Amino acid sequence: MTIHVLATARYTICMYFVNARKKLQSHTLLLHLVPTGAVLITMLVLTLFSWKNATQAYNTERSASMHDVTTNVIDKITDRLDEYRIALVSAKALYAASNKVTDTEWQNYFKIINAKDNYAGLQGIGIAQHVPKNSASKRDDHSKEQGIYTSISIVNYAPKLPRRLGKNTADMRTIKTTSHSTEQIVDTTITNTVQFAKPDTPFTGTGFSMISPLHKADTDGSSPVTKTSNNDFVFADFLSNEVFQSTLNITPDTLYGVKIYDHDSGITNPIYSSTNFNKLLDNHALRSSEKLQLYGQEWNIDFVFSSDMLGKSARSRPLGALVAGIALSVMLSGLVLMLLIARTKSLAHNKQKELQYAKDELLSLASHQLRTPATSVKQYIGMILEGYSGKVSRQQKTLLKKAYESNERQLHIINDILYVAKIDAKGIVLTPRKLDINKLLRDLTQELSITAKDNHQEILLKSPAKPINIEADEHSLRMALENIINNALKYSRGGTKVLVSLVANKENVRIIVKDEGVGIDAEDISLLFQRFSRIPNELSRQSNGSGIGLYLSDQLVAMHKGSIDVKSIKDKGTTFTIILPKIFIAE
Amino acid sequence: MSTILVVEDEQNLNEAYQMILKHHGHKVLAAYDGNEALDITNDVEPDLILLDLRMPQMGGVEFLKQYDLKKNHPNVKVVIFSNLDTQHEIDEAYRLGADKYMLKAWASPKELIQLVDTLLRQKK
Numbered sequence: 001m002t003i004h005v006l007a008t009a010r011y012t013i014c015m016y017f018v019n020a021r022k023k024l025q026s027h028t029l030l031l032h033l034v035p036t037g038a039v040l041i042t043m044l045v046l047t048l049f050s051w052k053n054a055t056q057a058y059n060t061e062r063s064a065s066m067h068d069v070t071t072n073v074i075d076k077i078t079d080r081l082d083e084y085r086i087a088l089v090s091a092k093a094l095y096a097a098s099n100k101v102t103d104t105e106w107q108n109y110f111k112i113i114n115a116k117d118n119y120a121g122l123q124g125i126g127i128a129q130h131v132p133k134n135s136a137s138k139r140d141d142h143s144k145e146q147g148i149y150t151s152i153s154i155v156n157y158a159p160k161l162p163r164r165l166g167k168n169t170a171d172m173r174t175i176k177t178t179s180h181s182t183e184q185i186v187d188t189t190i191t192n193t194v195q196f197a198k199p200d201t202p203f204t205g206t207g208f209s210m211i212s213p214l215h216k217a218d219t220d221g222s223s224p225v226t227k228t229s230n231n232d233f234v235f236a237d238f239l240s241n242e243v244f245q246s247t248l249n250i251t252p253d254t255l256y257g258v259k260i261y262d263h264d265s266g267i268t269n270p271i272y273s274s275t276n277f278n279k280l281l282d283n284h285a286l287r288s289s290e291k292l293q294l295y296g297q298e299w300n301i302d303f304v305f306s307s308d309m310l311g312k313s314a315r316s317r318p319l320g321a322l323v324a325g326i327a328l329s330v331m332l333s334g335l336v337l338m339l340l341i342a343r344t345k346s347l348a349h350n351k352q353k354e355l356q357y358a359k360d361e362l363l364s365l366a367s368h369q370l371r372t373p374a375t376s377v378k379q380y381i382g383m384i385l386e387g388y389s390g391k392v393s394r395q396q397k398t399l400l401k402k403a404y405e406s407n408e409r410q411l412h413i414i415n416d417i418l419y420v421a422k423i424d425a426k427g428i429v430l431t432p433r434k435l436d437i438n439k440l441l442r443d444l445t446q447e448l449s450i451t452a453k454d455n456h457q458e459i460l461l462k463s464p465a466k467p468i469n470i471e472a473d474e475h476s477l478r479m480a481l482e483n484i485i486n487n488a489l490k491y492s493r494g495g496t497k498v499l500v501s502l503v504a505n506k507e508n509v510r511i512i513v514k515d516e517g518v519g520i521d522a523e524d525i526s527l528l529f530q531r532f533s534r535i536p537n538e539l540s541r542q543s544n545g546s547g548i549g550l551y552l553s554d555q556l557v558a559m560h561k562g563s564i565d566v567k568s569i570k571d572k573g574t575t576f577t578i579i580l581p582k583i584f585i586a587e
Numbered sequence: 588m589s590t591i592l593v594v595e596d597e598q599n600l601n602e603a604y605q606m607i608l609k610h611h612g613h614k615v616l617a618a619y620d621g622n623e624a625l626d627i628t629n630d631v632e633p634d635l636i637l638l639d640l641r642m643p644q645m646g647g648v649e650f651l652k653q654y655d656l657k658k659n660h661p662n663v664k665v666v667i668f669s670n671l672d673t674q675h676e677i678d679e680a681y682r683l684g685a686d687k688y689m690l691k692a693w694a695s696p697k698e699l700i701q702l703v704d705t706l707l708r709q710k711k
Contacts, residue, residue: 371691372597372600372691373599374692375691375692376597376599376600378692379600379603379604379607379695379696380599382695382697383603383606383607383696386696386697388606388607411693414692415692
């Protein structure tokens with residue numbers, strides 16, 4: 001009756017703890033995720049902000065860099081063409097001095113200004129003289145037709161030019177600017193794109209001309225210039241590619257490209273396109289466009305910028321920061337999660353330890369209290385059985401014996417519980433000594449065979465003939481093995497056999513306990529060695545185990561640095577394999 | 588016929604031991620506490636003492652300390668019996684002159700008598 005009450009109470013307490021632990025798990029999961037999530041989100045937001053900032057900074061820097069380039073290019077072009085203008089205007093002085101400037105004089109001029117080196121692209125400087133209607137003036141050898149007559153002196157840097165072009169009388173050429181537009185010219189002007197071609201000019205290519213009217217003011221310093229003055233003008237012809245190439249010095253490695261064209265000829269016929277322009281037009285290229293108004297002409301300057309303008313690494317830096325930020329966020333929140341879990345585990349573990357300790361204390365106390373009355377019962381029934389109160393009839397003896405045995409079982413259970421509590425509190429100290437495990441098994445199986453016979457069960461021992469020595473604590477190992485063999489007997493029906501075998505090798509011994517009993521379901525095997533767990537089957541209902549025996553065995557074998565393995569087939573039988581090292585050092 | 592002093596606080600158990608010992612012809616004195624036991628040993632030297640360790644007012648170890656049997660009654664046999672097995676208490680009892688330790692729960696009347704007789708024979 002006591003045992004039954006005890007068992008029920010024990011079961012109830014255990015189930016409570018098991019359920020409480022389950023509840024704790026789902027609750028703490030939430031506790032973990034919330035702060036982790038908060039950390040993750042915060043870090044991601046910060047990362048996003050940083051990335052945005054970095055991207056913005058990069059874009060700003062890049063824009064500034066691009067702006068610097070465009071400004072720089074425009075300045076260079078402006079300055080350069082100003083130099084050319086000066087050269088042209090200086091040439092006017094020659095004409096102003098005399099209507100006729102010989103080629104030699106021109107060549108001297110070119111030499112003085114070092115046209116070849118300093119004025120790349122300049123092909124020639126010439127004069128266009130306007131022969132008005134009704135004018136009988138004769139200029140050079142030209143006929144007296146109305147129109148514009150030009151003569152051009154070539155800058156002598158193309159030595160293969162035919163000698164005859166060295167003369168002042170160059171080929172007639174029509175300037176693409178109409179007479180109407182030349183009337184408009186008041187100051188130095190740059191013409192639209194010109195395609196220089198033979199026989200118009202001795203040089204060919206794309207370019208433009210710079211025109212500067214020869215004002216009457218230039219000659220006699222008197223009349224002001226008006227739009228309808230029909231002045232003569234000087235002009236300089238340029239092959240634009242050379243002009244801009246020498247001005248900008250763009251190489252194939254330059255990180256920006258430039259294309260220059262006017263409104264008239266359009267982008268398909270630019271006066272200049274840097275050699276690297278098309279190459280730079282990839283996915284990441286940035287483009288911009290500027291307009292340059294210079295000497296009456298408006299040029300479109302298209303820029304293309306390499307994506308690596310600020311350096312190869314700079315471009316990927318914001319993205320790198322984003323990736324790094326995300327990685328860091330994940331890592332940090334992962335770390336936070338891990339720390340939280342570890343802390344919870346540690347707290348739970350401590351809690352569990354406390355609970356365990358409290359449980360053990362309770363058990364110890366209860367068990368000690370229970371031992372005393374049980375001991376009394378043992379004495380009194382013992383006395384009757386030993387005839388202290390007179391002769392005992394056979395029937396009385398049978399009944400009394402059953403009472404005595406039940407009480408003995410109770411005492412055993414109490415003993416087991418106290419032992420378990422002691423182990424949990426690490427109160428057991430093993431005293432390992434040299435032990436003949438073969439002899440131990442022989443004694444044990446002999447002893448247990450006596451009780452096994454009552455149930456028509458047999459224990460067979462298969463072991464080598466010689467002693468097999470191991471280092472072990474005899475008392476606890478005996479207890480561990482006894483529990484396992486008793487278990488085998490208990491969970492087998494009458495008439496079955498339990499086979500105990502001992503196998504030894506150099507390092508360890510193997511004790512195999514095989515029964516032909518009811519077997520254990522695969523899912524129940526994990527419960528086997530837990531305290532207070534009893535797997536329900538018809539035989540367990542008959543016997544009154546405490547659910548502690550196997551737990552005890554497991555703990556004691558573990559203290560010997562050994563292990564227990566279980567294999568079972570339902571309704572066929574179970575095999576326990578205990579492996580013990582021959583030598584061990586107890587903790 | 589020997590005189591045996593039973594020191595045990597649990598009344599039923601104490602009486603059981605008295606019955607068992609008397610049944611086998613021993614003279615039995617009973618005490619339910621260490622103090623009572625001291626009172627008795629002041630007057631009488633028993634042949635053997637069955638001494639419980641855990642008693643409310645004065646326990647077995649304390650009794651032995653005060654009894655000082657090595658000095659007073661060096662011939663007395665002392666059996667510690669207890670339902671507790673705290674090693675250090677047992678060691679202490681041995682150190683103070685106990686001869687044997689026995690777990691109450693394991694001894695049937697027959698076994699108790701065997702133990703007592705063995706010790707008394709040693710005495711002679």
